[in-house]
Amino acid sequence: MNDDSRQRPWSSLPRQQQQSLQQTQGGPASAFGYMQSPGLTDEVYDPRGEQRGHWQYLLNSLQALGVDALADRQRKALRILRDDGATYNLSMEPQARRTWGLDPVPLLIESEEWSDIESGLVERAELFDLVLKDIYGARQLIRRGVVPPELIFSHTGFLRQCHGVVMPGEHQLILHSVDMVRNRDGAMCVISDRTQAPSGAGYALENRTVMSRVFPSLFRDSHVHRLSMFFQTLRLKLAALCPNDDMPNVVVLTPGAYSETYFEHTLLANYLGYPLVQGSDLTVRGGHVWMKALDGLKRVDVILRRVDDYYCDAVELRSDSQLGVPGLLDVVRSGRVVVANPLGSGVLENSALLKYLPAIGKFFLGREPQLRSVGTYWCGDASDCQYVFDHFDELIIKSTFRRAGEHSVFGGELSADQKLRLLERIKARPQRFVAQNYESPSSAPSWVDNGLVPKPLVLRSFAVADQSAYTIMPGGLTRVGSNDDKMIISSQLASTSKDTWILASEPEKQVSLLKDNVSQAGIGTDRDMDLPSRVAENLFWMGRYAERAEALLRLLRTVFIQVNSIDPLSPVARDTLLRAVTRISTSYPGFTATNIHTPSDIEKELLALIIDESRPGSVAANLQAMLTSSEEVKETLSADTQRVLNDLRDSLAELADTLAPGTPAPEEALDPLVTALLALAGLSHASMMRGAGWRFLEMGRTLEKAYQMTCLLQATLVAELDSADEATVLESVLLTVEMLVSYRRRYRARVEITSGLQLLMIDQANPRSLLFQLGALQNHIGDLPEASQSVGLSLEGRSTLEALTTVQLADLALLGVSDEASGSRTLLNQLLVTVQTLLSNTATLISDRYFDHRVEHHQLVASRWEDE
């Protein structure tokens, strides 16, 4: 089945025709037997119980697809979301990361109705903008008695430090979001406003991308209003805000990879084409804000912030915050940088404002706002407070100041004890609480268990300030409640989402950001080095951890094969290999301890070195560290890379199960990991731009590969063994680095130390040889920006060159000879130690030159009087 039934959608037909068609079909044809839930307003059905025309086309198309195809497309959608790394982090724990939930049935709204909603939203954004300007300016709302002074003065979001700060342009409020539900009368009703750093626009974009891929024809034929115009406006607005006269440098400020909406930050930064930075990537110097880029400081003109305002500046705002940029507010005040939304805009999120909105509308606009807000009672008002106490069970209780981890509660659902405690809190600080009437939301069909079920919804809209007014995203993010009765939908509470389709009467012209990107960024401008140095550092470490994991995995595979081989290893050869495992994992004492003898002890230690994440140096620990680094640089990774990382994460999670003690051929369980790591390396070669980011990733890789090779040789070939054991060990080393076949082909002889060293150390044709890796490292270092500017070799260049020549000049025949007194190959050991030292120096020098060694800052005078 497919959805290529080239039907004209209903919305494109003249109204009369629609009606007549509907009549001829005779009554509501309900796809999958979809029925509205009794007592709930449903999006599909009109008040008389008839299906609305614009839903029929969609439902018929879904019906035509059939259960299997729909289920299949839902799986496809989930896969795309997962591959895109679309997650919503529930907590600091990486395993609490949830794939973003998307229901394959979109919410439909007709153009005509939407234009009413849209004008209401524009008006509301204008009104909130006026309120914001007033609160941080003349405060007429207070002086003229429009709102009680305490409403503003007691709110934690009222940042007195921001008084009088203005940004260029007509509007101060750049982004405004509204959560609304359709109430029983069929009208949209606002339940809350988001003015701080509204999230969700990126998720709406992701939902749209996925839906248009999974239902291409249905989407095309439905003439859905496109979202790109909204983002286009956002880009233009941010560029227009630039206070300095150069080309604007805009950055997206994120609290970091642990933020619940981090995926969205990476998505927006990439879609809009801005660097994604954390507070510590920025610094204030000489009265400007700068980004710590690889080749020095880059001035920042506009900051699109996703960090709550209170955390943005430890000097003037919350002094213990490490998420912001110390000194930021003063630069904003002096007009040298613009932050959107402005610092202080959190004051508008006070839900108690909704109570006074009609009065505020009359004061500023001469009329009440068109879009209604939910009935709101502010406990700071004595009679409202009494009403709240009297009707507690019927109301939703909220704090006036939104905090992480705090949710609205439904009075009637609290236990007697919880209720008592909440009442005490309200009595102690009434100004901090509001109560709202419960607005029963409308429902729409959701795809659940192979059928369509009515689920309640909340629509979040997005407004962005334009040059003259506000532009509203056509549609927005629809969130779906999990149960169909009393519900307070929040994405934090594990609800899912829908794409929102505003149906146009005719196809829309396509607008893409791409063209604009090119013209604005200017072709040929080298923005390569605009990488925050934190990103370069994480790419460097991502490369190093990946190679560490791979080196250990390869050796472990060999060891499993050899230890379980039919020809038993001699104890000497076995112990040499096991000690090499300890050396490569650096997880001491491991096999250097004297108490590991029995096969089961050996197996236990080997398995621990794979799956025990708490053991530094284990495969799991290295992979986890690699994944953590990759999270920090998410925005620089391709979709394919993202997919491989997902696979790795999954394989890692399954490892503990597949590798229970006694598992036959445990080496096979390691194959998927090795394959994934190779795919990762391949992707960076095949599909990553040869920019600074790539260079740092590859430097990390080559440096680590060379280093691991020296460790392996040191652990296996320095001590002289009897010839049979030595052959076994050397064979194992060649097997580990996948060179045994090449070796046999080339030398057609019994393995022997000098030719082994030849292949492993200096063979230029062997991509795993020490010399090959050192040469590659040398090239990468030579390509770094610093190197091209300075005269002569950089320090890290010298250090690598020295390692390279040391290996080149080595006399292999001499290296193979062991020292009679010690019974070991002293010269070989000396050479390997020299190379190791030089590589460590190189790593330190790179780190010193390019990475930011951030230090926590602290207060000049310790204070403990912070609000909250």
Place this chain on the structure above:
Amino acid sequence: MIYRIRHLTHYNYDQPVALCYNYGHLMPRDAAYQQCLESHITVNPYPINLQHRTDYFGNKVCYFSVENRHSSLEIVVESTVRLNDERTDPGVDLGFGNTCAEALKKLRTNKDEETLLAREYVLRSPMIDVSEALRAYAAPSFRDNVSLLSAVRELTHRIYTDFTYQPGSTTVATPLNEVLEKRRGVCQDFAHLAIGCLRSLGFPARYVSGYLETIPLAGTKKLVGSDASHAWFAVYSPGEGWFEFDPTNDNVPTKQHITTAWGRDYSDVTPLRGVIFEGGASQVLTVSVDVERLQR
């Protein structure tokens, strides 16, 4: 009356500080009763960025950053301030104006801007929480039909009598209930205490920071707190305005109190606040204040 004030702040760090951003309320503001004729700040090492502005409360703020490594930081502010006769000491007789009950009623009903804006100062602030203990301590002075100002004067006197002035007994972070319990503190604590009492009863009160004349006139006693910054408070009486009281010296500020800044509490008017990078984990702070009368 004209005063010259020299306020020196000096930090010595054990480890050099790489970077610092600071702001301070160090320059006297203008008020109905005083005019700052001149004020000048010198920062050593030389600051990269030095900005002056007026804050939300109308106070003068200077903001500066030092962006090269330094082992000490010195800030000297020299100001010349003229006090006029706007503030007078009514002596013991404060029995006029709003009674306590009238004041509370007018706070609720008056719609003039001054009263509406003063309601900000009834609310809790970062360092001052209202409490039943504070209310209970203050209540006996605030009988309904007593004039608000004489009640506040009585509270000022009681704090002076009941509490011991003891430098070092508290820090900037000592909570108010501890001060109330231990009955000792410094001028900042007494100002906070009085404000906490007034707010617990529903009256607007604000924190005033400033200086006292250092060298006493012949035959008069040197006032307490004169060798550093000083602090007192003001109360608002609807329709009548703001009135200042000094619980540390049991008097009404007139000709020897020079105001620097006011706000909801100390945190709004901290003399110097900031963030430093690297070093400075342990530091030696020296502060000295000289207030000299230039002209009667």
